[in-house]
Amino acid sequence: MQTIEINPMTRLEGHGKIKIFLDDKGNVDNAFMQVVEFMGYEKFLKGMPIEEVPRTVCTICGV
Amino acid sequence: MSKPKLAYYLAGGCGGCDIAVVDLSETLVDVALAVDIVFWAPTVADAKYKDLEAMPDGSIDVGLITGNVRNSEHDHIVKVMRKKCKVLIAYGICATSGGIKSLVNLYTTEQLLDKAYVDTMSTDNPDKVIPQTSCIVDSKYDLTLPALFDAKPLDQVVSVDYYIGGCPPHYDHVKTAFTALLTGQLPPPGSWITSGKALCEVCGRNPVLTGKPKKFTTTIKRTFEGTPTEGACLLEEGYLCLGPITQGDCGVKCPNANMPCRGCGGPIPGVKDFGTRAISAIASMLEKEELVDEIPDPVHLFYRYTLAGSALGKKLNR
Numbered sequence: 001m002q003t004i005e006i007n008p009m010t011r012l013e014g015h016g017k018i019k020i021f022l023d024d025k026g027n028v029d030n031a032f033m034q035v036v037e038f039m040g041y042e043k044f045l046k047g048m049p050i051e052e053v054p055r056t057v058c059t060i061c062g063v
Numbered sequence: 064m065s066k067p068k069l070a071y072y073l074a075g076g077c078g079g080c081d082i083a084v085v086d087l088s089e090t091l092v093d094v095a096l097a098v099d100i101v102f103w104a105p106t107v108a109d110a111k112y113k114d115l116e117a118m119p120d121g122s123i124d125v126g127l128i129t130g131n132v133r134n135s136e137h138d139h140i141v142k143v144m145r146k147k148c149k150v151l152i153a154y155g156i157c158a159t160s161g162g163i164k165s166l167v168n169l170y171t172t173e174q175l176l177d178k179a180y181v182d183t184m185s186t187d188n189p190d191k192v193i194p195q196t197s198c199i200v201d202s203k204y205d206l207t208l209p210a211l212f213d214a215k216p217l218d219q220v221v222s223v224d225y226y227i228g229g230c231p232p233h234y235d236h237v238k239t240a241f242t243a244l245l246t247g248q249l250p251p252p253g254s255w256i257t258s259g260k261a262l263c264e265v266c267g268r269n270p271v272l273t274g275k276p277k278k279f280t281t282t283i284k285r286t287f288e289g290t291p292t293e294g295a296c297l298l299e300e301g302y303l304c305l306g307p308i309t310q311g312d313c314g315v316k317c318p319n320a321n322m323p324c325r326g327c328g329g330p331i332p333g334v335k336d337f338g339t340r341a342i343s344a345i346a347s348m349l350e351k352e353e354l355v356d357e358i359p360d361p362v363h364l365f366y367r368y369t370l371a372g373s374a375l376g377k378k379l380n381r
Binding site: 001006007008009010011012013014015016019021030032034036037038039040042043044045047048049051052055056058059060061062063 | 073075076077078079080081082104105106107108109110111112113133134136162163164166167169170174175176178179183194200201203204206208209211230231285286287322325359360362363364367
């Protein structure tokens, strides 16, 4: 199966890619958008004083 | 003379450092005219990784990398950048020291994924599906994801020529750094691009700058407890401020807004391990030893921006 990969998706913050699968005639059979990044704030904020959280989670996305 | 070629890659970051470049405002026009931007992904230019891979080795004059190295894709592109760029700059605290996002190193990848995808109250995932590095959908669509690993500062993966701290760097400092780059007035390779001054040295709240004596910290306060006296040193008032060991290229934004410094600027020159020096600096300012026990959550305070690059970061019991 022929594929087209668009990596990275651009003009955004956060990393994503698109993979397009083509059929025998070259038409689009299926396409997937994948977010290739994982951060983990849910876990690593544990224990942080609540008043410090706003100035920390602003780094989830700085745009 | 042809314009210097510039490449910019955002690895495990948030895009805030990219915004700091945009914050140059009118100066950005001069910078954009002075350089030839050949790659800036994923945020600004519509460039793909294969375009970067196809460029001749050493063909790019300056490469900026922001964000830490957190997965196999970052690792690969960072190594490609190193090959293509004559000068490579770790731009922003994630690239130089790991950043806030390197607090992931307090936990294993399994613990992090489990919390985010299975164990949160708002998650409905009875089959406990978590991201896989490869999977085949409907038995014919072959998909892959980068492999996750502990966050690393840039210099644990490739050699780095210069470091610029900040979360994000202040636009005035970005301007100073870009001017130094474009005029070739750079410090010796391996250096931080910084004024070399600690935040305290440029902070209007520092009593020493007006000839007054420095007082010990007699109490530990959290930021919501009381309001700091106008113009008074936050440390003297009991708010733990990391100004003594943090680079002061930030315009003193946080202390000016009654918020103690958390160290995003990175260590002052001569300090290799920010966290240990921060602990030692703060401890030396406390009136009595018992106050140490009142410091809430030391790891998120002293190592907030530098865990991955620190000595402690290599010895975590998870």
